[in-house]
Amino acid sequence: MSSHLPIAGLLLACLLSGAAPSALAQDAAAPEAPLAEAVYAPATGDAWVDRQLADINRYAERYPDAFLDELMRYGGARRAYAAALLNEQQWPAGDIYFACVWGKVSGLGCRELVRARSRLPQGSWADVLASLPEKPQNTQWRALRHAIVASFDHWERPIELDALLRSQLGDREQRRQMRAEERDAR
Template sequence: MMVSFTRKLALAVALAAGIGIAAPASAQDFTFGWNPRSGDVWVDTWLGDMNRYGSRYRDPFVDELVRYHGAPRDLVVELLDSRRWAPGDVYFACTLASVIGRPCRYVVDIWERDHGRGWGEVAKDLGIKPGSPEFHRLKRGFVPSYDRWGRTIEIDADLERDFPGRGRGADRRPHDASPANGNGRSNAQDRGRGQGRGNSGDQGNGNRGKGKDKKRGGR
């Protein structure tokens, strides 16, 4: 019996390998072989960084698109989970849609059909040429997204006029920012809120209690 079971198990394992049953997809195993080709090297670089951030910090990434770019939450979740889109592609599709005043789903459908041409060509078809004022507006929007995540982003020469003092060699973090926590807020924001409560909230009550103890000790 034991020999028979062992042989069956070995056969099942071999069969699974033969038909290509694979381990769960990794964060980089996206539906489309990932190559954004936006027409701007800086944009391509930071879309790649968003792949890493969105895969690791899913909730703040989704919240950013829903709250600030008008993307439906169910669509963003579907793209990341069921359709296995790269986070950078989800971000670009929804921000591009917001710039042209169309629903994110409209750009999503176009990208799924024409992704082989790259984002630069798709954007041109939608009236936004790389280097145009509209493309610059889309590109500029990366920076406040990173600021809200509390994540470092380097500013290229094209954006230095929009963000003076944050070019190469400058402090590229937003003021007092640190890596975002799992709730989508930066740790600096959490520290600020905690300090505010300490002046007049629960921590203040605790200080009053300590004051009473000191008075008793002095009697």
């Protein structure tokens, strides 16, 4: 009998409110729709990169100026261009980051990657990279992954490195010491 109480309660609520049961069911389902739209899946072909790009979205939502400064200083992007993509074109920050940093490490530039992405609006980033004249190289993926780690370090944002990145870059304190030594050597 207790399993019928939620149904009985719903029917009683319908009768008292004058609403049809289907209307209440639609209202209850409504909050789920925006969640489905909010799923970000860059599909670069590298799951670690995809997770970091999703986190970059969250960071840029809260700190858009720091995000734009990072792209300008280290991603080879003009600030006004990146800001227009973010604010006017409503591009996800992770996509802007990927386009600009990949543009830098590949030598194509941010705008060329944005154009390539715009030609394949329903495609994944893996599709976009496959459409480029030169196929992605391992050195470019490594440079992108290192740039992501450096950005998270600049932002003092936690990041979990996979085994390969840990062996290449060490922990955050080791990276800080290495950067300090590089600055002192100049």
